Amino acid sequence: MIKPVSISIQNTxxxxxxxxxxxxxxxxxxxxxxxxxxKVDCPGRLVIRADSVSERLGREWDPQEIHLSxxxxxGSVDEDDGSLIIFWR
Amino acid sequence: xxxxxxxxxxxxxxxxxxLDWKPTYQREDDVFPFAKYEGIKIHDWDAWxxxxxxxxxxxxxxxxxxxxxxxxxIDSMAQNNGQLGITxxxxxxxxxxxxxxxxxxxxxxxxxFAHLARHLPGAGLRVAAQxxxxxxxxxxxxxxHTISHYNKYFDxxxxxxxxxxxxxxxxxxxxxxxxxxxxxxxxxxxxxxFAFEYVLxxxxxxxxxxxAAYNGDMATVTFGFSxxxxxxxxxxxxxxxxxxxxxxxxANVPIVQGWIDKWFWRGYRLLSLVGxxxxxxxxxxxxxxxxxxxxxxxxxxxxxxxxxxxxxxREPKYADVAKAEKGHMTHQAWGIFYNYTHAAxxxxxxxxEAHMAWxxxxxxxxxxxxxxxxxxxxxxxAEEGKRFYNNGLPQxxxxxxxxxxxxxxxxxxxxxxxxxxxxxxxxxxxxxxxKDIFDHEPEKYAQAWLPxxxxxxxxxxxxxxxxxxxxxxxxxxxxxxxYAGSPEEEQxxxxxxxxxxxxxxxxx
Ligand SMILES: [Fe+2]
Ligand SMILES: [Fe+2]
Ligand SMILES: [Zn+2]
Numbered sequence: 001m002i003k004p005v006s007i008s009i010q011n012t013x014x015x016x017x018x019x020x021x022x023x024x025x026x027x028x029x030x031x032x033x034x035x036x037x038x039k040v041d042c043p044g045r046l047v048i049r050a051d052s053v054s055e056r057l058g059r060e061w062d063p064q065e066i067h068l069s070x071x072x073x074x075g076s077v078d079e080d081d082g083s084l085i086i087f088w089r
Numbered sequence: 090x091x092x093x094x095x096x097x098x099x100x101x102x103x104x105x106x107x108l109d110w111k112p113t114y115q116r117e118d119d120v121f122p123f124a125k126y127e128g129i130k131i132h133d134w135d136a137w138x139x140x141x142x143x144x145x146x147x148x149x150x151x152x153x154x155x156x157x158x159x160x161x162x163i164d165s166m167a168q169n170n171g172q173l174g175i176t177x178x179x180x181x182x183x184x185x186x187x188x189x190x191x192x193x194x195x196x197x198x199x200x201x202f203a204h205l206a207r208h209l210p211g212a213g214l215r216v217a218a219q220x221x222x223x224x225x226x227x228x229x230x231x232x233x234h235t236i237s238h239y240n241k242y243f244d245x246x247x248x249x250x251x252x253x254x255x256x257x258x259x260x261x262x263x264x265x266x267x268x269x270x271x272x273x274x275x276x277x278x279x280x281x282x283f284a285f286e287y288v289l290x291x292x293x294x295x296x297x298x299x300x301a302a303y304n305g306d307m308a309t310v311t312f313g314f315s316x317x318x319x320x321x322x323x324x325x326x327x328x329x330x331x332x333x334x335x336x337x338x339x340a341n342v343p344i345v346q347g348w349i350d351k352w353f354w355r356g357y358r359l360l361s362l363v364g365x366x367x368x369x370x371x372x373x374x375x376x377x378x379x380x381x382x383x384x385x386x387x388x389x390x391x392x393x394x395x396x397x398x399x400x401x402x403r404e405p406k407y408a409d410v411a412k413a414e415k416g417h418m419t420h421q422a423w424g425i426f427y428n429y430t431h432a433a434x435x436x437x438x439x440x441x442e443a444h445m446a447w448x449x450x451x452x453x454x455x456x457x458x459x460x461x462x463x464x465x466x467x468x469x470x471a472e473e474g475k476r477f478y479n480n481g482l483p484q485x486x487x488x489x490x491x492x493x494x495x496x497x498x499x500x501x502x503x504x505x506x507x508x509x510x511x512x513x514x515x516x517x518x519x520x521x522x523x524k525d526i527f528d529h530e531p532e533k534y535a536q537a538w539l540p541x542x543x544x545x546x547x548x549x550x551x552x553x554x555x556x557x558x559x560x561x562x563x564x565x566x567x568x569x570x571x572y573a574g575s576p577e578e579e580q581x582x583x584x585x586x587x588x589x590x591x592x593x594x595x596x597x
Contacts, residue, residue, distance in 0.1 A: 004389075004392055036310050064097075069318070070318055074393070080096070
């Protein structure tokens with residue numbers, strides 16, 4: 001079984017762009033809307049690419065800005081200058 | 090030479106380990122006196138690396154931004170009569186339970202993470218604990234600021250810290266946290282950061298905040314999400330801290346497993362209050378406790394424990410009991426509150442037909458058979474003017490402190506209780522999970538401050554109920570009893586009356 005990872009994001013302008021970017025960059029990701037938030041699930045591994053989010057927001061988005069939009073996650077995290085990855089080891 | 094911009098990883102290293110030093114004129118063991126007594130062995134503190142490479146400068150920047158967003162909403166609530174936007178005044182009882190039961194825990198977390206920020210020998214973990222300590226203080230403060238708006242109009246909120254220290258149902262969350270803060274630093278990390286924040290917190294905050302959003306409580310959603318954004322960092326800390334302990338020495342594995350078993354069960358029992366809130370206190374419901382348990386524990390937890398299996402960690406003991414009980418727990422918890430509404434600083438109510446239909450649908454195997462007849466009987470009694478109040482004091486579990494009303498697994502007609510002997514006394518617990526915890530450290534739990542025992546010992550203001558309620562600071566006739574007939578109901582109806590259209594709308 002491939003273990004699922006997930007991230008829940010606030011339904012805000014930034015949040016919508018992050019969810020859109022995740023869905024575009026992770027073909028296996030699915031989104032589940034809940035009141036005020038969206039939970040994105042993906043088998044095994046999920047990447048949030050800064051350039052993808054920036055493109056959708058029309059401004060430079062720093063992966064550390066994830067701290068302003070994230071509600072919860074399931075999995076381990078690795079963060080660098082261009083992306084944030086959620087994965088199981 | 091022009092200075093080059095550091096990468097995130099270099100910057101993180103410089104701002105954590107780069108600031109650390111080795112003591113020279115004091116022994117390491119004297120500087121960190123709590124680091125070893127639990128038996129945890131750490132060989133290389135430098136192996137710790139925070140997955141979110143957040144440094145203090147960036148931390149202040151993002152936290153300030155979160156506060157700006159939150160306070161804009163708080164101001165807007167105050168300026169626009171935000172209290173009128175909620176679906177129904179009964180909803181507010183969930184907020185009461187939150188500020189009475191959870192907000193004081195945020196403060197406790199603040200204090201104890203400050204302790205860890207001083208006493209953990211690794212610099213990376215100390216910095217993470219320092220940030221978390223500040224986060225938790227922020228959570229406490231922003232919750233108080235936000236909910237103070239409701240305190241102007243609603244009962245039961247006015248003296249929450251006093252109530253937290255005294256009320257029978259609030260001793261459940263209070264004793265949970267006291268248990269954690271009186272443990273060693275690694276048990277605390279495993280209990281709060283891992284078992285509670287990583288494994289179980291989604292069950293507290295996510296349904297709570299979604300419920301608030303769905304019920305028009307903009308303010309609670311905003312502080313909740315603001316706190317949750319820190320929580321993701323706390324959860325990650327919990328997971329990585331446990332992984333770090335497991336990787337450092339094989340001898341740590343059984344110790345950590347014991348803590349996981351204990352704190353899973355402690356956390357699960359604590360969540361019975363949250364499950365009850367989800368199934369009974371939200372006028373518009375988001376998901377049932379049973380569904381939330383499946384999504385956030387069975388699925389997410391399943392992946393987690395499959396991942397930790399490589400270290401020899403298994404699923405928490407008694408997770409199967411939690412699974413088997415999920416169709417019963419919340420109904421039994423609501424029953425306790427209905428029985429003792431005269432002694433609680435929140436309201437209960439009759440379960441109406443639409444609500445019963447929802448419960449039948451969500452709990453097809455249990456509700457109609459075991460709980461619906463009970464509610465119908467209670468309604469009948471109330472209609473005859475004989476609303477049932479339990480005037481006896483319940484026995485409490487020595488560990489989780491919940492009134493002994495949960496039933497045996499597979500036998501919902503028999504109350505579950507266990508007995509242990511220690512020092513010539515008998516101690517009662519509600520389940521195998523709580524009994525194991527008691528038997529492992531009887532010297533600790535024998536000292537529990539149990540609200541019912543304290544009343545019988547004369548330590549709670551007097552021998553009569555009104556005296557005890559005064560000692561609780563319950564404003565009798567307003568804070569307690571059913572919603573029907575309360576000053577809050579009268580106020581809400583008056584508000585809603587004023588909001589109906591003045592000119593009758595012509596029928597189509
Ligand atoms: Fe918190
Ligand atoms: Fe936290
Ligand atoms: Zn118990």
